[in-house]
Amino acid sequence: MTVFTKEWTDWIDHNVNAGCDKDGVFKILLDEGYSFEQIKNQMNYSPTVNMSHALNPHRRSENLERAQDSPEILYLSNAVRLETDKAEFYVIDNFLNQKECDQMIKLIGDMKRPSLMVNHGDKENNFRTSSTCDLGQLDSPFIKEIDERICKMMGIDSSYSEPIQGQFYEIGQEFKAHTDYFEEDEIEECDGGKGQRTYTFFINLNDVEEGGTTHFPALELEHTPKRGTAVIWNNLRANGKGNYNSLHHGKPVLKGNKSVITKWFRSKGFGSMMIKTPHEKIPNFTSVGFEKTRLPDEILKAIKRFYQDNITDQKAEFVEGGYIQGKNKSCAPSSLLDLPPYLKKEIHDYLKPILEKWSGTALEPTFIYGIRTYHDGAVLKAHRDRKETHIISCIINVFQDVREDWALQIDDHFYRKHEVFMKEGEMVFYEGAKLMHGREVPFEGNSFANIFCHFTPVDYVPPRE
Template sequence: MGKTIAVPEKLKEWIIHTFNRGISPVAILQGMVDKGYEAKSAYSTIAAVIGPDKLKEVDLNQLTYEYEDVGISTTNNKIQTSDRDVNILLKMEKPYILYLDNVLSSEECDQLIQLSKERLKPSTVIDQRTGEIKLATGRTSKGTYFSFDENELISKLEKRISEITNTPVENGEGLQVLKYEVGEEYKLHFDFFPTNKVDNSKGGQRIGTFLLYLNDVEAGGETVFPKVGLSIVPKKGAAVFFHYGNSKDQVDRKSLHASIPVSNGEKWVATKWIRKGKIYE
């Protein structure tokens, strides 16, 4: 006979109430871990209240993220690349986030926008359940992709991002440019793939996101990280880099983020997703 777990009545009521509201057991488990519960203990507690069959898809290894040295030198609040000095405006360790200035020149921003205007299509998302790419109501921007080394500007930016993040150019997905108009947003999401949908033959898991701001937004459009209470205001030529994958194939769920609706003007950004291994040979 298995060991009976004594669950405090208030905690039991909270789990049942939350589950009956339609919140998934995995989300309840993650919420308990975020509040300081040890993963295995939280798992056993929830299983005792609503049954272990509701937690079949849980990977306990993914619930407790082990932070590692990202390997980025930030001496004197600057990162030196081969063609410019990038200024560090903000640094956070858990999750690892850098807000950087002077990443792009104003001319580079304008040029990238001009190259993108005639190529824009409705943006897609990765389904966290199936891993499929699809249109979604939570992402209302328009965007386009540039292929690896497509032109001189793209090659220059790929090299610069590689030097800033200390990752091989070949580990980066093709640069994506997005345009958000008034009211458009990207609701809360993760950038990493579902663990059962990682393709190691194509670079494996995403481990980091480099988000470039191509214009100054009149109002709204901030990038928010709700689990750590951080909101980053877009600034032309600036960028935010956040890292969420380690050598143990864990992913950092504190990297949950969103682009809040633009309330005035428009917002242009470029995104480079970085994978654990090489995409291109």
């Protein structure tokens, strides 16, 4: 859909004037198939909540099918894809958080030099007037981590990419209209054996007071810099030739300054180019992927009472695939105590509506295991849960007797690593089949007892192998 009909513009005016929730109006228009940018322009309003989730049901399944049918197509979590046939173009908000942006800006500030042009160099002296720094040359764990996260998000092996570059634009500085791909006659001279440039992945590190937009004339798109937002496009057409529609102009900064990082992907590398597993092609249901919260005291009490009364019934557990390991092979690293049906039902019934609200989708319960108690020295290897059934999940910490707090390591939907600590009665909602998680530091203590409870969206179709 490209234009709003009079009926729809009247409908928007009517609802907004009547004081309806603008985010709600926005969501309905998304569901109708209008693009995020179209609605934003028409309403002159940006939503205050993350709408990528609202966008996802249709777009997700569409992209998922395409990604599965053709392993060469990207599947990007949290991305909003521009609705056009002219180029493959995506935006991901909040790919970097404020702290990460600030850290990156500092690194760029410390080592910037005037930008060099790969091409167009002698066409015009002030074609590109920003400063550039080769962040990839820094031996910085932080740069490495961001570089890896970009590769993981793209699902492209890092050997098919260039190191991250940083650019800094002061007032008046710009990068005139250009394309990122190498022209046919310069590939050999410029490619360094790594082939043509495929995708561009750039991230705005700050909001710019005025100016500094990136204009894509063929796509009729003017991207306003926003801290942490990643902009991604394919520089090539399906036939591998440069796509002139990717032409873009980094317009002059009028007030303030602009810092960005750019990473280019290339057509040649080692091994497989596309690296996402089917698990990573599961749609995401929340913007971050996990959240820590608390179980009501009365349910916790009921579980603890059952646990304490029946502790002698727990059985040594050897988890399939060796995901849980202990100090020595002869001693089980964990034990399992089955839950009685009434308690399973109570937990499922309590969690279902809460997890439905959290994930924005109707759920059906799949599995609830008993109470697993980890013993001293246990390690839970990093893994992703079953992609058929463990989609929206919850870990409840029931009881712990520890010498050291024991962290759950979990990635979010931006491949950022987190450590989550849980106290008794605390629980973590998480998208377990999609997100890598584990407890890789050996447990120090006597017992650490958790319940795992899993749900699957009602209309869920698992990605194919």
